[in-house]
Amino acid sequence: MVDHDDDDCERMTPSRRAILGAAGALFAWSFVPKFAYAAAGSRDPRFLLVILRGALDGLSAVPPIGDPDYAGLREGIALAKDGPEAALPLDGFFYLHPAMPNLARLYKQGQATIVHAAATGYRERSHFDGQDVLESGQPGAGATQTGWLNCLIANLPAGEGISRKGVLGVGVVPPLVVRGDAPVLGWAPPRMARAGSDLTMRLADLYGQRDPGLARALAQAIETEGLAQRRGMAGEQKGGGGPDTADGMRRIAEGAAALVGADDGPRIAALAFEGWDTHANEGGAKGRLANLLGGLDGAFAAFEQGLGPVWKDTVVMVATEFGRTAAVNGTTGTDHGTGTVAFLVGGGVKGGRIVADWPGLKPEQLYQNRDLKPTTDIRAVAKGVVSELFGVSGPVLAETVFPETGDLKPLQGLVV
Amino acid sequence: MAETGELKAGAIALQRFGLGPKPGQGEAARAQVRDRLLAEIAVGSVAQPEGVTFSGAAEIGKALYDFEDQEKREREARRVSVAQAPQGAQVANAAPQSQMASAPKPANEPALPYRTYRDEVKARVDLALAAETGFGERLVMFWSNHFCIGATKSNMSRIMAGAYEREAIRPHVFGRFEDMLIAAESHPAMLDFLDNRQSVGPNSPAGRRRGRGLNENLAREILELHTLGVSGGYAQADVTNLARIITGWTVVGREGVLGFPGSFAFNAGLHEPGVTPLLGRRYDQPGKAQGIAALTDLARHPATARFIAMKLARHFVADAPPRALVDRLALTFRQSGGDLPTVYRALIEDDAAWRAPASKIRSPQEFLLASYRALDRKPDFGQIIGPAGVMGQPFWQPSGPNGYADDNAAWASAEGLKTRVDVAAGWGRQAAGSVADPRVLSEDVLGPLLSPETKQAVARAESKPQAIALLLMSPEFQRR
Numbered sequence: 001m002v003d004h005d006d007d008d009c010e011r012m013t014p015s016r017r018a019i020l021g022a023a024g025a026l027f028a029w030s031f032v033p034k035f036a037y038a039a040a041g042s043r044d045p046r047f048l049l050v051i052l053r054g055a056l057d058g059l060s061a062v063p064p065i066g067d068p069d070y071a072g073l074r075e076g077i078a079l080a081k082d083g084p085e086a087a088l089p090l091d092g093f094f095y096l097h098p099a100m101p102n103l104a105r106l107y108k109q110g111q112a113t114i115v116h117a118a119a120t121g122y123r124e125r126s127h128f129d130g131q132d133v134l135e136s137g138q139p140g141a142g143a144t145q146t147g148w149l150n151c152l153i154a155n156l157p158a159g160e161g162i163s164r165k166g167v168l169g170v171g172v173v174p175p176l177v178v179r180g181d182a183p184v185l186g187w188a189p190p191r192m193a194r195a196g197s198d199l200t201m202r203l204a205d206l207y208g209q210r211d212p213g214l215a216r217a218l219a220q221a222i223e224t225e226g227l228a229q230r231r232g233m234a235g236e237q238k239g240g241g242g243p244d245t246a247d248g249m250r251r252i253a254e255g256a257a258a259l260v261g262a263d264d265g266p267r268i269a270a271l272a273f274e275g276w277d278t279h280a281n282e283g284g285a286k287g288r289l290a291n292l293l294g295g296l297d298g299a300f301a302a303f304e305q306g307l308g309p310v311w312k313d314t315v316v317m318v319a320t321e322f323g324r325t326a327a328v329n330g331t332t333g334t335d336h337g338t339g340t341v342a343f344l345v346g347g348g349v350k351g352g353r354i355v356a357d358w359p360g361l362k363p364e365q366l367y368q369n370r371d372l373k374p375t376t377d378i379r380a381v382a383k384g385v386v387s388e389l390f391g392v393s394g395p396v397l398a399e400t401v402f403p404e405t406g407d408l409k410p411l412q413g414l415v416v
Numbered sequence: 417m418a419e420t421g422e423l424k425a426g427a428i429a430l431q432r433f434g435l436g437p438k439p440g441q442g443e444a445a446r447a448q449v450r451d452r453l454l455a456e457i458a459v460g461s462v463a464q465p466e467g468v469t470f471s472g473a474a475e476i477g478k479a480l481y482d483f484e485d486q487e488k489r490e491r492e493a494r495r496v497s498v499a500q501a502p503q504g505a506q507v508a509n510a511a512p513q514s515q516m517a518s519a520p521k522p523a524n525e526p527a528l529p530y531r532t533y534r535d536e537v538k539a540r541v542d543l544a545l546a547a548e549t550g551f552g553e554r555l556v557m558f559w560s561n562h563f564c565i566g567a568t569k570s571n572m573s574r575i576m577a578g579a580y581e582r583e584a585i586r587p588h589v590f591g592r593f594e595d596m597l598i599a600a601e602s603h604p605a606m607l608d609f610l611d612n613r614q615s616v617g618p619n620s621p622a623g624r625r626r627g628r629g630l631n632e633n634l635a636r637e638i639l640e641l642h643t644l645g646v647s648g649g650y651a652q653a654d655v656t657n658l659a660r661i662i663t664g665w666t667v668v669g670r671e672g673v674l675g676f677p678g679s680f681a682f683n684a685g686l687h688e689p690g691v692t693p694l695l696g697r698r699y700d701q702p703g704k705a706q707g708i709a710a711l712t713d714l715a716r717h718p719a720t721a722r723f724i725a726m727k728l729a730r731h732f733v734a735d736a737p738p739r740a741l742v743d744r745l746a747l748t749f750r751q752s753g754g755d756l757p758t759v760y761r762a763l764i765e766d767d768a769a770w771r772a773p774a775s776k777i778r779s780p781q782e783f784l785l786a787s788y789r790a791l792d793r794k795p796d797f798g799q800i801i802g803p804a805g806v807m808g809q810p811f812w813q814p815s816g817p818n819g820y821a822d823d824n825a826a827w828a829s830a831e832g833l834k835t836r837v838d839v840a841a842g843w844g845r846q847a848a849g850s851v852a853d854p855r856v857l858s859e860d861v862l863g864p865l866l867s868p869e870t871k872q873a874v875a876r877a878e879s880k881p882q883a884i885a886l887l888l889m890s891p892e893f894q895r896r
Contacts, residue, residue: 054816125636125655126646128818141646145825172808173821174829186831191806194834195841199882202873203837203889209869211891213828214777221834244568244815274815279633280611330629331614336636368652 045313045348045389046260048269048303049149051175052296052320053131054276058340059326059372060289061100062114062354066093069361073327077284085285090114094354098285099294102301106345107352113344113414115381116356119322119374125336127277130321135177137379137402148382149270150180151401156390166220168269170256171243177270185224185266186217187259189251194225227265231258244275246295253299257306273299276320280331300345312347315385315415319378326366339372342381348389350416355381377408384411424864428774429453431896432732433764435550436786442860445549453551453764457757460590462552464582465539469532473579473604474668476532477678480575481670483528529575533567534797536578537811541800544785555589555760556581557781558731560812562724563600563642564819565609567812572608572667572678577812580605593724593754594715601638601711602680604667610634610817617663617688630688635659637817638714645726648719654695660688661699662707721749727822728759733769734776735823741768774865774895777828779820780807782896783836787888790861791847799846803839808832840888844881854883858890865892 063079064070065087071078079087079095087095088104094116096104106112122133122141129141137148153163166183169175178184200222207215233255241248252271259265275292282289296318307314323340339359344351359365359373367373383397387410398406426449430437433453437445445452470476525531544553560581567577584603588596600606607613615631616623623629635658640646664687668674674681682704691700697713699706714720725745729737745762752758763769778786784804788795804810808827814820821827851857858866858874870890877883887893 124646125652126640127816128640129646169829169831172806172829172832172835173826174831176825179825179829184830186829186834188831188835192802192835192838192842195837195885196882198878199841199885200834200837202877202882202886206869206873206886206890210867211895213824214833214891214894217828217830217833218837220830224830225834277816279631280614329631330616330618330623331611331631333611333631335632370652 043313044267044310045315046267046307046310046346047386047389048256048260048271048314048316049177050296050299050316050318051131051134051177051270051272052276052318053127053272053274054278054320055127055130055322055324055336056276056320056340057278057282057289057324057334058116058118058320059323060282060284061097061293062090062116062341063087063095063097064093064116064358064361065095067358067361073361075328076332077282077328079284087285091354093358094356097290097293099290100297102297102304103343103345106300106304110352111345111347111349112351113349114354114356115342115344115376115378116354117339117359117372117374118342118376118378118381119339120378122322123338125322125338127321127336132176134319134321134378135175139404145176146180147175147177147270148401149177149268150182150184152386152390152392153268154180154182155396155400156392162267162390165264165266166223168224168256168259168266170252170269170271175270175272183220183223185220185227185259187224187228187255189248189255224259227259227262228255230264231262233258243271243273244292246291246298249273249295249299250302253302254306257303261307261310278324278333279329279335280333282328282333303346307346314346315348315389316343316345317382317385318343318345319382323372325370326361326372327370337371338367339374342378344381344385344414348416350413355411355414376411379405380408380411381414383408384414388412388415420864423447425770426450427863427865428896429770430549431778431786432774432776433549433551434554435544435547435782436789436893437861437863438789439792439857439860442863446863449549450764450770452549454761456549456551457590457760457764460757462556462586462589463543463547464586465536465543465578467542468536468539468578468582470579472583473576474676474679476575476579477572477604477667478676479528479532480571481677484571485670487527529571532575533577533812534801536581537800538797540578540581540811541785541788541795545788545794550785550789552589553785554782556586558728559585559589559596561814561819561822562727563596563606564814564817565605565812566814566817569609573605576603576605576608581812588756590757590760593720593749593756594712596756597642597715598708598711600642601634601662601707602665604678604680606634607665607667607680610637612662613666615659615663616686617660619689620663620687621685623686623688630656630659630663632656632659635662638662638711641818643711643714643723644717644719645723648717648723650695657692657694658710660692661694661710663688664704665707715754718746718750721746721754725749725759728763729769731822732763733772735825738768738772741766774892775824776896777824777894778896779822779827780804780809780836781811783807783888783894784839786893787840787843790857790888790893791843791851791884793843793847793850803842807835807839836894837885837889840885841881843888844883844885847884848880851880851884854880854887857884858887861887862890862892867892 065081120133122130132141135147136144149167153167156163166185167178168185169178172188204218256269256271260269278289303316304311319342322338324334324337329335357375359375363369379402426446429449547553565573567574580603584599610633611631612634616628618629632655636655639650664683666683668677668679668681670677691698694710701709725742729742748762749759809820854874873886874883
């Protein structure tokens, strides 16, 4: 039976056989009640990547109200610094969308950094290629079926424990950023009764004899389920909204926090929220985008609460494939653009700051006279965070995790 | 041995190109599969679902507008009744009797858009369960996903999702690609889903009067997802120009000024005037003809042929299909002018498509249909939408205009597989009363594909429900 067999991480990872062995080891783990991994006294960091699919309008999430050209471009959806639905103040130039009070609080507490006028190296405007670049870490789309988080844990120094714990991908369909040869744990908010463990064990046995690809996936699912049970997540409510609703975002965030917060859980996770493609009737202080931003803001609270004692060592990074047009389009929405915002949130963030080399919003300052011009590369942000959190070396990041980014220095000082 | 190999290839083909055998059908169906598939192509049509409430989009649109008007009246009546509680008698008079009676709603029935969606999903699944090989239905699923709309976007896309497939996809599955392309892009469901009904030419009469403008959502996805593909050689200017060309392609409003409410209309008052270039050509046709000409040229573009050939081969054969196969399909597409039966024939007759190992995991919808066929069950709507939803592929509800994924990396994930186990366990319990002997069923449904290991696992199961679940979750049933 066939499994995918690309890829760019291949030479840095153990052989396929060793991986299968690792999956087997994971499988055995689910019967071990508890592990304590972290060496006493050392930091035991957590990293969660939240992908916003559909291209977040950064100029609405973090409006540059201090820019004299902002209000004119945004007729019908511009936010104001005064009035009943005022945006939340950040530094007097940038404001925060009023649907995000938690983020404003975390910013004030020094636990949130906002990166503005940011983008990956991708300069076209296809959602799907843009997400591919954001998640694969490759310079172009379609290059690989391996995500950069998978690549990252495959390249952490041996004995770290983090690699062995795998990377968590939330969702029935895991995000590309976690896919690859290193162990991937899967979890999604429960929507129906789970099968009995006897059936699962028999299938694991059958796959072991017949189908290595299915055997590996099932072993990883069993491992996560064991972890979820130990975290008391078995009796959760079923049903609820999807990843494009505030309710769905909160449930996804709670689940991810419970698993990543566990002593014996994965240290790295990725999840995706959907619905950000606001071509029409985007709304201002209230409306479609406001509802989504409120959902994201609720997810920040769920992360903070769910991660509890390890929140102080946590960095949540929020990124989207690209931004939207600087001007409103003909239908009170915005079309696909380029520069946008990224968020870093968590007790591990050296926060209370806005990282932005502001390009301005005059026509000639826009990218192709159309979009917010990107001046900070999201990959430099990601490289900075993971190098400080996990001690990954510059060359590994520049050549393997984010290939061909030798000229793109990791942004320093993002982490406490 | 040669004969065994032939039967095995036939068994895989039934799953690869169809929806898998029904009980008692296995042995006969596996013989001469290729001839059966070619005969289906020769027939050249797919059936239309039966028992749906509305015949087409126009009728649905009218019903939707009436429904929305009614809801508005009821909302206002409630507001009035709250404000003027003692004068309840006046509230009843607020809506004329005839309108109140027009949509009697049984208790616990969902509202009209979801009710219509429900009936359309059920009718479509009934058709797939009744089909002989299911090849035609698989093609419908493929094209419906290629030109997908999302039912969660609005009341209109929800209520029209089924009609869209019936009107834009099914009539053209065995026809020409350009006809399907034009039918899809001009369907009210698509014009609503990708916002083109709101797009206004900046220099059109309406644009000059109201200061409204373009929405390039549909134009971009036509180029990126429906025709050329993302690397098909177009630029941002082409996206904007195509958006200009198709301004005015809209949906008739509730007043019915331009036609029957809810149907397609070309509104000249929204159309951007003048000659517009696209991919190096000039389009100077008047009105709607400009968009038709542009779509026709896009359908015949070599990049479109390559893109469709790749998607077909990836869907039916392998995540990374043989390059030579893709080349042959693309050439056939071009030489035949996008005649789809000719392309399918080339696919079915190609040994590369026939001999490839069963590497692809069935999509959740394929798994659902194949399971209900194998178990000979007639599911109700809840038994369809529940499992399809939890497995990540509810009908007509992809999370974006690129449709559902079509590779193992998406569907054979840890959580995806575990969810399938949960679903299969439920089906095992439901079917335990009707399946006489799971061992016999395994032989019947899998035939020469049944491995000794799966055979043993089914035979040793602790219960009949478990045995059925093991059959459905076996590698032989999961992969095609």
